[in-house]
Amino acid sequence: MESVIDRACAAALYSDGDAGLDTGASLLAADPSADEELHRRGEEFVRRAWARGWQPADVVRTVRRELDDAGAALAAALIEAETAGYGQLPPRWADQLAAMPAPAPRNRPDRFTYASALLELYRLLLRLPAIEPAGPPPGTAAGDPALRPPAAGEPRMLTRIRALLAKAEATGFPEEAEALTTKAQELMARHSIDEALLAARTHSADVPGAVRIGVDAPYESAKAVLLDAVASANRCRAVWNSDLGFTTVVGFEPDLESVELLFTSLLVQGNAAMTKAEAGQRAGGRRRTKTFRQSFLMAYAQRLGSRLAADTARVTAEAGAEAGGRAESTGALLPVLAARDVAVTDTAERMFPRTTTTRLRGATDLEGWTHGTAAADRARMGGEGPEISR
Incomplete structure (x- = not known):
């Protein structure tokens, strides 16, 4: 059977407008046991952004531009959680992480509003296009010497x-x-x-x-x-x-x-x-x-x-x-x-x-x-x- 997360994402992420967001948010708000998997799914979307050439500052800037400051704070929370799993990050990434907005607290102001905002963010992350990499993604070797991070x-x-x-x-x-x-x-x-x-x-x-x-x-x-x-x-x-x-x-x-x-x-x-x-x-x-x-x-x-x-x-x-x-x-x-x-x-x-x-x-x-x-x-x-x- 499909999980609550799968049904919520299917309703919200592959359509435009608020109707799909409302349906997905209602499913998530009614099931607190789905919270951890919901955030793990968001971290996965962030990793996909790294693979497409994006960096933390790029993601936060685009989210703020397309959504708002609240969306940027949600993105910062996901980025902070996802990058915590790496043993070492390039210095430029460390500087970008330090400059991010304060991460948004979970389930504020209420479960439905929070889930709706999170799904809207996921929809945006999922649709980020591939761009020219300005450095290697985290967790990989330096790779292309032309994209080596600064000392x-x-x-x-x-x-x-x-x-x-x-x-x-x-x-x-x-x-x-x-x-x-x-x-x-x-x-x-x-x-x-x-x-x-x-x-x-x-x-x-x-x-x-x-x-x-x-x-x-x-x-x-x-x-x-x-x-x-x-x-x-x-x-x-x-x-x-x-x-x-x-x-x-x-x-x-x-x-x-x-x-x-x-x-x-x-x-x-x-x-x-x-x-x-x-x-x-x-x-x-x-x-x-x-x-x-x-x-x-x-x-x-x-x-x-x-x-x-x-x-x-x-x-x-x-x-x-x-x-x-x-x-x-x-x-x-x-x-x-x-x-x-x-x-x-x-x-x-x-x-x-x-x-x-x-x-x-x-x-x-x-x-x-x-x-x-x-x-x-x-x-x-x-x-x-x-x-x-x-």
């Missing part, structure tokens, strides 16, 4: 960069934020060059890896452009999945760390500047909030992309000069960086053999574009970048 611990340089960006986000003075962020970007670029030269001298077997970064609504297209600019400036490749709300960034581990830190910081700084500029617009009697924000963030991303690219070139040239001021110093550095660029491109093309371009919504608010460009100038990473006139 444990954080270099002192990254700790210093993190502190500088935190201060830049917290200050209310644009000049101070610019100085702090400029210094952080210089350290990132030099750290990347140092790691590349060290790997070349020691004939390191390090290969590019990947990380997924959430790109959430609203104005996700402008945020994706900003992330792409940050990735390119840090010798990484970015591929945006607009349907699932994330970008996969491919690069060497030190550069991936820099992309995550810098993108998060620039987004915080940009949102703060946008809020301030928007308040001034409203005080002047203007109400074009949505178009203003879209244009602001697009201009912010476009201008920063130009600035970041110029700064990377400047710091690379300075690094070659500092090696002794000889012409061959820069000549020795450039082939190393070029080889790493080729490795990143090859890995990205192997992970994403079929990509496409997309048409983005244009910037239609002149005031938003002007204020966004000014905000990008204040957050520039050092040096004088080319102007963007329109």
Whole structure:
């Protein structure tokens, strides 16, 4: 005979709408003896997500996006229970687990409501598509060397960069934020060059890896452009999945760390500047909030992309000069960086053999574009970048 779990799942998971959820939840609410098997079934759905390329942060982000915060808390409880059975997890997984929302308590506020929410979550987990893996699933060997997890611990340089960006986000003075962020970007670029030269001298077997970064609504297209600019400036490749709300960034581990830190910081700084500029617009009697924000963030991303690219070139040239001021110093550095660029491109093309371009919504608010460009100038990473006139 079919178990209560099987009947509840058959009713709720393979149909749309609330009727199936209500039927399944009624069956489960009436049978407390099915609770443990119900949660084991959920852990199985989580394991299937790992096999399809998903990671804890991806699952929680998607559940929050498609359902709500309560669903994310239910997912966190399942993920916590499922991952507890592994002897060791990659460091990036450990960080994601630490950042998850507090797990939801069982059978709250009542058995029927809880079972209905859990079945809705299972329906979503069951329908998650296969995505490109950004690392091995838990409980397996490292597997593909291109997807090797990062080493444990954080270099002192990254700790210093993190502190500088935190201060830049917290200050209310644009000049101070610019100085702090400029210094952080210089350290990132030099750290990347140092790691590349060290790997070349020691004939390191390090290969590019990947990380997924959430790109959430609203104005996700402008945020994706900003992330792409940050990735390119840090010798990484970015591929945006607009349907699932994330970008996969491919690069060497030190550069991936820099992309995550810098993108998060620039987004915080940009949102703060946008809020301030928007308040001034409203005080002047203007109400074009949505178009203003879209244009602001697009201009912010476009201008920063130009600035970041110029700064990377400047710091690379300075690094070659500092090696002794000889012409061959820069000549020795450039082939190393070029080889790493080729490795990143090859890995990205192997992970994403079929990509496409997309048409983005244009910037239609002149005031938003002007204020966004000014905000990008204040957050520039050092040096004088080319102007963007329109």
